[in-house]
Amino acid sequence: MERRKNDAPATPEPEGESRPGAKGGPTPKRREAQAQNKRPLVASDRKAARRADRERRNELYARQQQAMATGDERYLPQRDKGPVRRWVRNYIDSRRSPSEFFLPMAMVAIVLLLFASQLPEVAVVGLVVMYAGFFIALAFAIGYTVAAMRKVKRRFDEDQIPRFTAMYAFTRVFQPRFLRAPKPQVKRGESVE
Secondary structure, eight states: OOOOTTOOOOOOOOOSTTSTTOOSSOOOOHHHHHHHHOOOSSOSSHHHHHHHHHHHHHHHHHHHHHHHHHOOGGGSOGGGOSHHHHHHHHHHHTSOOGGGGHHHHHHHHHHHHHTTTTOHHHHHHHHHHHHHHHHHHHHHHHHHHHHHHHHHHHHSOGGGSOTTHHHHHHHHHHSOGGGOSSOOOSOTTOOOO
16 A cells, blocks of 8 residues: 555653643553452441441431421422422411311210220210211311312323322321421411412
């Protein structure tokens, strides 16, 4: 082949950071790269590793508990995250419902049932009150859940609404206000529209 005058042999560029986009050194061999990534499956000091793991878990738990009290979205559990779930919580928390009193009422009825052998009339009354309270609470919970879901569907796009949002609202209605987690961020009667 005939060589042209402009085809002079290329001089090698110096290695290092002088070229734009240079990585600063030769590519390591596969064996060396894999050796750098190797870590023992079991730590050499198991007690220290267990202690560090426990400290990480405790720190995460403390952050989640703080988020449950303040409503901080970053550290809430996955089931409570997102604008839809926050709106549903605020909607439910801003309303009064007889459903939230069902749990304490059921506890009283159970205590009355313990004395069924001595006072059968009181036990029957307690049972009737418990069932009546349950059906009233269930009706209110279903009503609030349906109303909340209608408003959620008007307010948010269908792809933004997480699965089981209706169940999330339903279970929140049944919880007494002081036991709800995350803690209510709105007062009763406050508008969330």
